[in-house]
Amino acid sequence: xxxxxxxxxxxxxxxxxxxxxxxxxxxxxxxxxxxxxxxxxxxxxxxxxxxxxxxxxxxxxxxxxxxxxxxxxxxxxxxxxxxxxxxxxxxxxxxxxxxxxxxxxxxxxxxxxxxxxxxxxxxxxxxxxxxxxxxxxxxxxxxxxxxxxxxxxxxxxxxxxxxxxxxxxxxxxxxxxxxxxxxxxxxxxxxxxxxxxxxxxxxxxxxxxxxxxxxxxxxxxxxxxxxxxxxxxxxxxxxxxxxxxxxxxxxxxxxxxxxxxxxxxxxxxxxxxxxxxxxxxxxxxxxxxxxxxxxxxxxxxxxxxxxxxxxxxxxxxxxxxxxx
Numbered sequence: 122x123x124x125x126x127x128x129x130x131x132x133x134x135x136x137x138x139x140x141x142x143x144x145x146x147x148x149x150x151x152x153x154x155x156x157x158x159x160x161x162x163x164x165x166x167x168x169x170x171x172x173x174x175x176x177x178x179x180x181x182x183x184x185x186x187x188x189x190x191x192x193x194x195x196x197x198x199x200x201x202x203x204x205x206x207x208x209x210x211x212x213x214x215x216x217x218x219x220x221x222x223x224x225x226x227x228x229x230x231x232x233x234x235x236x237x238x239x240x241x242x243x244x245x246x247x248x249x250x251x252x253x254x255x256x257x258x259x260x261x262x263x264x265x266x267x268x269x270x271x272x273x274x275x276x277x278x279x280x281x282x283x284x285x286x287x288x289x290x291x292x293x294x295x296x297x298x299x300x301x302x303x304x305x306x307x308x309x310x311x312x313x314x315x316x317x318x319x320x321x322x323x324x325x326x327x328x329x330x331x332x333x334x335x336x337x338x339x340x341x342x343x344x345x346x347x348x349x350x351x352x353x354x355x356x357x358x359x360x361x362x363x364x365x366x367x368x369x370x371x372x373x374x375x376x377x378x379x380x381x382x383x384x385x386x387x388x389x390x391x392x393x394x395x396x397x398x399x400x401x402x403x404x405x406x407x408x409x410x411x412x413x414x415x416x417x418x419x420x421x422x423x424x425x426x427x428x429x430x431x432x433x434x435x436x437x438x439x440x441x442x443x444x445x
Contacts, residue, residue, distance in 0.1 A: 137166040145159070145194050146193045152262075203231055242362065245417075255321050258284070259326050260291045264327050264361060265326055280305070280307075282321065285310050292308055319353060325358050338378075359415070368434050379401070383399075408424060
């Protein structure tokens with residue numbers, strides 16, 4: 122079966138993973154799910170294209186690819202989980218053919234499961250929506266949009282407010298996705314969230330990372346949306362595949378909040394001398410502001426995150442995180 126999920130890279134043994142990593146860094150590939158699937162596919166291609174007979178050489182190339190991919194988006198645990206799942210068992214492979222087959226099958230299994238997870242989340246989450254409800258969503262989450270689309274497919278009338286999501290304006294992708302599904306929406310500026318919350322029945326957001334204590338790492342501004350929802354007594358629901366749960370945080374590791382170039386916000390040459398710009402990509406929303414998390418295994422409390430990590434990702438993933 123074909124699992125090619127991103128066609129922007131060229132064929133080649135050593136460049137597949139590096140090129141995908143560059144595309145992730147440049148935001149050509151965005152969204153935690155697509156990033157994860159593209160990373161798994163890049164390693165699959167690297168294994169598939171290797172024509173040598175030295176298993177240690179192939180292992181070395183795969184490790185170099187793994188490191189390039191992980192470094193491209195350090196906050197995205199979905200990427201880390203994807204490459205770990207793809208390379209699981211690689212150290213025990215006895216020859217090139219065994220290693221190649223292992224990586225290919227691991228990658229295909231991860232990509233297939235990842236794709237199906239969004240559909241399942243949509244079906245489960247749609248039960249939380251009733252006809253006539255108004256939903257607020259932030260950034261561009263395929264999982265959160267999957268819930269809205271599933272409710273719409275069930276014949277429910279859903280009104281949607283979508284934040285613009287500066288500086289990359291992913292909200293434009295959201296309203297376009299909704300429009301293509303026949304769902305009307307209203308785009309608002311990020312700072313209008315508290316003002317509009319009085320008209321909102323439920324907030325649906327995606328996730329970049331779910332920590333073992335239930336905290337959510339997501340697009341910058343998510344925590345402010347959660348605060349406004351909490352103040353207004355509006356349920357704040359996270360939609361996240363289980364591979365977005367972080368085994369690293371079980372061991373106490375803090376999630377690194379990535380900061381990007383100031384040029385994404387403003388041309389520094391336009392600023393007065395001495396003015397600095399900070400451009401964080403993500404923020405942290407504590408578990409107490411989260412009503413529930415919709416996953417492909419069901420609706421869970423944020424405080425059940427540790428159990429999900431152990432059950433779905435396995436103790437092995439925690440050991441691997443400790444070796445990083």
